[in-house]
Amino acid sequence: MSKTVAITGAGAMSEAMRQMNPDVVPAFPITPSTQVVEDFSQFIADGKVDTELIPVESEHSAMSACIGAAAAGGRVMTATSSAGMALMWEMLYIAASMRQPIVMTLINRALSAPINIHADHSDSMGARDAGWIQLYSENNQEAYDNLIMAPRIAEHMDVRLPVMVCMDGFIISHCVQTMQTEEDDAVKAFIGEFQATYPVLDTGNPATWGALDLQDYYIEHKRAQHMAMQHAKRVIREVSDDFYKTFGRQYDLFESYQLDDAERVIIAINSIAGEIKEVVDERRAKGDKVGLLKIRSFRPFPYTEIAKALEGVKVVTVLDRSESMGAYGPLFGEIRSALYDVAEKPLVYNRMYGLGGRDLFMEDIDKLFEENKSYLEAKKVETVFDYLNVRGG
Amino acid sequence: MSDKFRLKEWQELPLGGVVPEGGNSRYYETGTWRTIRPVWDAENCINCLTCWVFCPEDAIILKDGTTKTGKPRKEVAEINYFHCKGCGLCARECLVNKKGKKTVIEMIAEVS
Numbered sequence: 221m222s223k224t225v226a227i228t229g230a231g232a233m234s235e236a237m238r239q240m241n242p243d244v245v246p247a248f249p250i251t252p253s254t255q256v257v258e259d260f261s262q263f264i265a266d267g268k269v270d271t272e273l274i275p276v277e278s279e280h281s282a283m284s285a286c287i288g289a290a291a292a293g294g295r296v297m298t299a300t301s302s303a304g305m306a307l308m309w310e311m312l313y314i315a316a317s318m319r320q321p322i323v324m325t326l327i328n329r330a331l332s333a334p335i336n337i338h339a340d341h342s343d344s345m346g347a348r349d350a351g352w353i354q355l356y357s358e359n360n361q362e363a364y365d366n367l368i369m370a371p372r373i374a375e376h377m378d379v380r381l382p383v384m385v386c387m388d389g390f391i392i393s394h395c396v397q398t399m400q401t402e403e404d405d406a407v408k409a410f411i412g413e414f415q416a417t418y419p420v421l422d423t424g425n426p427a428t429w430g431a432l433d434l435q436d437y438y439i440e441h442k443r444a445q446h447m448a449m450q451h452a453k454r455v456i457r458e459v460s461d462d463f464y465k466t467f468g469r470q471y472d473l474f475e476s477y478q479l480d481d482a483e484r485v486i487i488a489i490n491s492i493a494g495e496i497k498e499v500v501d502e503r504r505a506k507g508d509k510v511g512l513l514k515i516r517s518f519r520p521f522p523y524t525e526i527a528k529a530l531e532g533v534k535v536v537t538v539l540d541r542s543e544s545m546g547a548y549g550p551l552f553g554e555i556r557s558a559l560y561d562v563a564e565k566p567l568v569y570n571r572m573y574g575l576g577g578r579d580l581f582m583e584d585i586d587k588l589f590e591e592n593k594s595y596l597e598a599k600k601v602e603t604v605f606d607y608l609n610v611r612g613g
Numbered sequence: 614m615s616d617k618f619r620l621k622e623w624q625e626l627p628l629g630g631v632v633p634e635g636g637n638s639r640y641y642e643t644g645t646w647r648t649i650r651p652v653w654d655a656e657n658c659i660n661c662l663t664c665w666v667f668c669p670e671d672a673i674i675l676k677d678g679t680t681k682t683g684k685p686r687k688e689v690a691e692i693n694y695f696h697c698k699g700c701g702l703c704a705r706e707c708l709v710n711k712k713g714k715k716t717v718i719e720m721i722a723e724v725s
Contacts, residue, residue, distance in 0.1 A: 317629065317630070318629040319628045320629070380628055380629070417628050417631075418627070418628070418631045418633055425633075426634070426636075427631050427632060427634070427635075428631065428632035428635075429629070429630075429631055431630060436620060437620075437626070440621070440626055441630045443623040444623045
C-alpha cells in the first residue's frame with residue numbers, strides 16, 4: 221500500500237534513496253541538495269540502510285569516488301547542485317563514457333557570479349552534452365518517482381548510462397507537498413538486484429577501465445555511447461510503463477497537458493509546469509484552446525515524438541530557465557529543431573525567465589497566452605527571443 | 614594478421630572502453646618506437662643479469678644455463694625487439710660496459 225505523506229522535495233529524494241539502499245554514496249553537500257545527504261546520512265546513522273557513505277573533500281572527488289565505486293561493482297548514488305556539479309565537470313564525462321550507471325539527484329540552481337543559490341537550470345543545461353540521461357521533475361512526487369525509475373533505466377544492459385534526476389532548488393527541494401510514497405519492499409522489488417559489468421573487484425577476471433583510446437577507437441566508443449542514449453528513449457518508456465503498472469502513476473518522455481486540440485502551447489521544464497497547468501485550466505474553462513508540453517527527458521531528447529505531439533498546434537512558446545549567452549535558450553534550440561520536420565510549422569518563439577530564482581507568476585503566464593494569441597492573429601512572431609520579468613524590459 | 618588485431622566495429626566493443634582481459638600488453642608492439650637499438654655480445658657477457666633487472670619492458674629474454682662449475686643459473690638468451698623501445702638503460706647499467714674495457718651491449722642507430 222502506498223502512503224500519503226507531507227514531505228519536502230529533498231526529503232522525498234532521501235526517502236527514495238533509503239528505500240533503494242545503494243551500496244555506496246560519495247557526497248559533498250552543497251545547498252540546496254544538502255538536505256538529501258543530511259537526511260540520508262541520518263538513515264545510515266540510524267542503521268536503516270547499510271550504504272557506505274564516503275564524505276569527500278570536493279565534488280570532483282565525489283564523482284571520482286562514484287566512478288571508482290561503480291567500477292568496483294556497486295550500485296552508486298549521489299546528490300549535488302549548481303557549483304557542486306560544475307566542479308564535477310571533468311568526471312561527469314568520464315562517468316558517462318565509462319558507462320557507469322550512477323544515479324544522481326541534481327537540485328537545479330543558478331551558477332555564480334553574482335553569487336546566487338536559487339532555482340534555475342544553468343547547472344544541468346550546461347551538462348547536457350556530458351552523456352548523462354537527464355530526467356526533470358515538476359514536483360516532489362515526480363522527483364521521487366523519477367529517482368525510483370532511474371536505476372532501472374541506468375542499469376539496463378542496452379543503456380548503461382548515468383542518470384541525473386533534476387528538480388528546482390527551494391521551490392521543490394525545500395517546499396512541503398503531499399505525495400505518495402511506496403512500500404520499501406515494493407520499491408526494492410521494482411529496482412531489482414544490481415548487475416555489475418567487469419567489476420574491478422573480481423580479481424579472477426582482471427579488466428582495465430579508462431585505458432588510453434586514440435584515433436583508432438575513440439570515435440567507435442562515442443558511436444556506441446550515442447546508440448546507448450538512443451536505446452534510453454525506449455527504455456525510459458518501458459520502465460515508466462512498468463512503474464505505471466506497479467504503482468499507478470503514469471509518465472512518458474514528456475507530458476502532454478491539454479494538447480489534443482490545442483492551438484497555442486507553452487513548452488517548459490520543471491516546477492513552472494505546475495503554474496502553467498493552472499492557467500491552462502482557467503483558460504480551458506473559458507473555451508480557450510491552450511495547452512502545455514512539459515519536458516521530462518531532456519537527454520535523450522524526444523524530437524520525433526514532440527514533433528508528432530505538436531501537429532496541428534499553431535503557436536509554440538518555449539520557456540527557458542538557463543542562458544546560453546549569444547544563443548537562444550537550450551530548450552528552444554531543441555524544440556525549433558524538432559519542429560523543422562512538421563509539415564505545417566507553427567510559429568515558435570523563446571522567452572527567458574526565472575534566472576537566479578526570479579518568480580514567474582500565474583498572471584505572467586496568462587500574459588504569455590495573450591501574447592501568443594496576438595502572434596497567432598498577426599500570423600507572425602514579433603520578437604523571437606526576449607526576457608520575462610526583468611526590470612528595464 | 615590474426616583476428617585479434619582486426620580493428621573492431623563499434624557494435625563489437627566491450628562497454629565503456631573496458632579492456633576485458635589481463636596481460637594483453639604483450640600483444641602491443643612497442644619496438645616500432647625505437648630510434649636506437651641495443652646489440653648484445655654473448656662472448657663478453659658475464660650473465661650478471663643487471664640488464665634484465667633494469668629493463669622496463671621485460672625485453673631481456675633469459676634461458677636456463679650452468680656456471681663453469683656446473684651449477685644451474687639463468688643466462689641472457691636474446692633481446693626481444695618486438696617490445697624493446699631502445700631506451701638504452703641496459704647499455705648504461707651493464708657492469709661490463711661500466712668497467713670500460715669491453716662492450717657487451719652497444720646502442721646503435723636504428724635503420725629503417
